[in-house]
Amino acid sequence: MKTLKRAYLALILLFLYVPIAVLILQSFNAGISRAKWEGFSFRWYVQLIQSPNIMQALYVTVTIAILASLISTILGTMAAIGIHAMSKKPQSMMLTLSNIPMTMPDIVTGISLMLLFIFTKMDRGYFTMLLAHITFNTPYVVLSVLPKLKEMNKHSYEAALDLGATPGYALRKVILPAVRPGIITGAMLAFTLSLDDFTISYFTTSPLVQNLSTLIYSEARKGIKPTMNALSALMFVSLLILLLLINRRTAESS
Amino acid sequence: MNNLSIPSWGFWLMGIGFGLFVAMLVHTIRRNRGMKRSFYAWPYTLWMVVFTVLPLVLIAYYAFTDKAGQFTLENFANFWDSNRGMKTQLIAQGFDPEALGMGARGTVNVGTLIYSLWMAFLCTGISLLLGYPAALIMADREFKLGATIVVLFIIPMWMNFLLRTIAWMSLLEDNGLINTLLQSLGFAKLKLMYNSQAVLLGMVYNYLPFMVFPIYNSLNRQDRRLSEAAMDLGANKWTTFWRVIFPISMPGIVSGITMVFMPSVTTFFIPRVLGGGNTEMFGDLIERTFLTADDWNVGSALSLIMMVLILFSLGLLRKVDPEGEGGSLI
Numbered sequence: 412m413k414t415l416k417r418a419y420l421a422l423i424l425l426f427l428y429v430p431i432a433v434l435i436l437q438s439f440n441a442g443i444s445r446a447k448w449e450g451f452s453f454r455w456y457v458q459l460i461q462s463p464n465i466m467q468a469l470y471v472t473v474t475i476a477i478l479a480s481l482i483s484t485i486l487g488t489m490a491a492i493g494i495h496a497m498s499k500k501p502q503s504m505m506l507t508l509s510n511i512p513m514t515m516p517d518i519v520t521g522i523s524l525m526l527l528f529i530f531t532k533m534d535r536g537y538f539t540m541l542l543a544h545i546t547f548n549t550p551y552v553v554l555s556v557l558p559k560l561k562e563m564n565k566h567s568y569e570a571a572l573d574l575g576a577t578p579g580y581a582l583r584k585v586i587l588p589a590v591r592p593g594i595i596t597g598a599m600l601a602f603t604l605s606l607d608d609f610t611i612s613y614f615t616t617s618p619l620v621q622n623l624s625t626l627i628y629s630e631a632r633k634g635i636k637p638t639m640n641a642l643s644a645l646m647f648v649s650l651l652i653l654l655l656l657i658n659r660r661t662a663e664s665s
Numbered sequence: 666m667n668n669l670s671i672p673s674w675g676f677w678l679m680g681i682g683f684g685l686f687v688a689m690l691v692h693t694i695r696r697n698r699g700m701k702r703s704f705y706a707w708p709y710t711l712w713m714v715v716f717t718v719l720p721l722v723l724i725a726y727y728a729f730t731d732k733a734g735q736f737t738l739e740n741f742a743n744f745w746d747s748n749r750g751m752k753t754q755l756i757a758q759g760f761d762p763e764a765l766g767m768g769a770r771g772t773v774n775v776g777t778l779i780y781s782l783w784m785a786f787l788c789t790g791i792s793l794l795l796g797y798p799a800a801l802i803m804a805d806r807e808f809k810l811g812a813t814i815v816v817l818f819i820i821p822m823w824m825n826f827l828l829r830t831i832a833w834m835s836l837l838e839d840n841g842l843i844n845t846l847l848q849s850l851g852f853a854k855l856k857l858m859y860n861s862q863a864v865l866l867g868m869v870y871n872y873l874p875f876m877v878f879p880i881y882n883s884l885n886r887q888d889r890r891l892s893e894a895a896m897d898l899g900a901n902k903w904t905t906f907w908r909v910i911f912p913i914s915m916p917g918i919v920s921g922i923t924m925v926f927m928p929s930v931t932t933f934f935i936p937r938v939l940g941g942g943n944t945e946m947f948g949d950l951i952e953r954t955f956l957t958a959d960d961w962n963v964g965s966a967l968s969l970i971m972m973v974l975i976l977f978s979l980g981l982l983r984k985v986d987p988e989g990e991g992g993s994l995i
Binding site: 416417419420423424426427428429430431433434437445446486487489490492493494495496497501505508509511512514515516517518519520522523524525526527530542543545546549553578582603606607609610623624627628631635639640643646647650651654 | 703706708712716723798799802803817818820823824827828829840841842845870928930948968971975
């Protein structure tokens with residue numbers, strides 16, 4: 412029974428990882444064929460550095476992910492602290508407002524933002540994409556910080572005030588440290604969502620400013636070149652290393 | 666690179682935002698008692714009104730107006746009868762659509778919606794059938810690797826979703842890896858791509874983790890003593906599962922179903938890569954209506970119908986899980 416269970420899990424994981432293994436293998440294939448192995452080579456990795464299209468898309472993807480996750484973390488954390496301090500009625504109204512973009516299908520979010528940008532005569536491009544990313548990221552930050560605020564001892568903030576701390580000082584010294592894990596989760600979630608987003612970016616940018624997803628989409632019909640595989644293999648491996656490093660650090664500190 | 670710079674109105678907007686922020690700070694410092702904490706939610710409220718509520722109002726506006734901005738229900742009629750636009754044009758030019766044999770109702774839009782709902786239903790069902798046992802095994806107390814496996818479910822999502830879908834193409838193609846393998850083993854080639862099954866495979870592949878996480882979380886949070894008590898009271902493993910473990914994991918199941926069903930109805934891109942000619946789904950239809958047909962009014966009506974359907978199914982799920990506990994992914 413035990414082996415059967417493990418075999419089942421292994422099978423599911425195999426299903427998840429086979430396409431990724433294929434992608435990485437293709438990036439080392441000397442030929443351009445998707446199915447035939449023509450020898451090992453770094454050819455696509457060299458081409459990658461020489462491809463201005465991909466490099467610009469990488470720049471757009473990474474800077475937007477960093478900026479959007481940073482801004483939405485600040486906005487969302489402030490919002491969570493504010494919402495937590497509200498009385499019941501405005502609080503539930505704010506939670507409903509937060510839930511709207513999360514229950515909306517991506518495609519509707521993207522199209523409605525596109526309509527807004529066209530309606531207000533904003534030229535779609537880098538900045539509108541950034542605004543869109545902040546919009547879909549922030550509710551996730553709010554929802555990961557709020558539970559930490561609820562878990563917190565209500566009286567410690569009041570105690571700090573009674574002991575003479577100003578509200579700002581108490582906020583920095585009492586509330587922020589208590590919700591830090593929630594803030595970190597929220598920021599990481601926002602970064603990941605932003606990095607992988609396709610649908611919303613597709614509707615809120617122009618063909619001149621592409622992130623990796625929209626670039627892949629526009630090339631999908633012509634056939635993706637292995638350079639793209641090389642890039643995602645690199646990004647995948649670097650994120651993996653980052654994860655291992657963080658894991659090791661947390662393991663050491665505990 | 667010219668387009669990467671921020672336009673002038675962007676600076677205005679940021680200037681106003683920064684000004685507000687400074688004003689708030691000054692206000693706080695001036696009155697030593699500080700502002701009410703609920704004020705911290707103001708920037709977010711403002712943001713959400715401008716970038717979420719306003720765009721939705723725009724969608725509703727376009728859905729209920731015609732090209733001249735007059736109120737109309739024509740766009741919804743267009744959803745019901747996809748040939749309606751063409752017929753109106755024919756009549757305007759003095760032809761009789763009936764006589765030309767084009768009087769029948771166009772069923773493309775309604776058909777696509779039903780097909781999308783059916784595919785989403787299948788995808789959710791398969792994900793639940795595959796995901797529940799996996800979550801159950803991972804949450805088993807004797808199985809120490811549960812937390813590691815959760816991470817293993819997350820990692821594939823770091824690879825671009827479009828590329829992962831395209832990778833399936835290299836596996837399923839007529840000359841792809843699976844068929845090459847089959848051939849070398851002496852079997853006949855299979856037609857694996859350009860059909861609904863391939864689209865379904867791509868969908869399950871993409872959404873399965875979203876079924877596993879919430880179920881794993883709700884199983885993991887369960888008080889183990891409950892199932893121990895059931896066993897002590899004479900229940901066998903099977904009864905314990907159906908009468909104790911399964912009912913308590915219901916919020917996780919509801920949450921998983923929500924998280925898989927909702928995005929899969931509007932699946933976009935996967936049908937285009939893995940599907941054939943007649944596997945278009947509702948997401949693709951909305952995109953095509955907006956960008957290819959350039960018809961914002963009908964496109965908005967389609968989006969609105971989609972939203973109402975999703976809210977309706979969420980309402981149904983809330984009945985099963987009234988506390989909305991299952992909504993906690995993190």
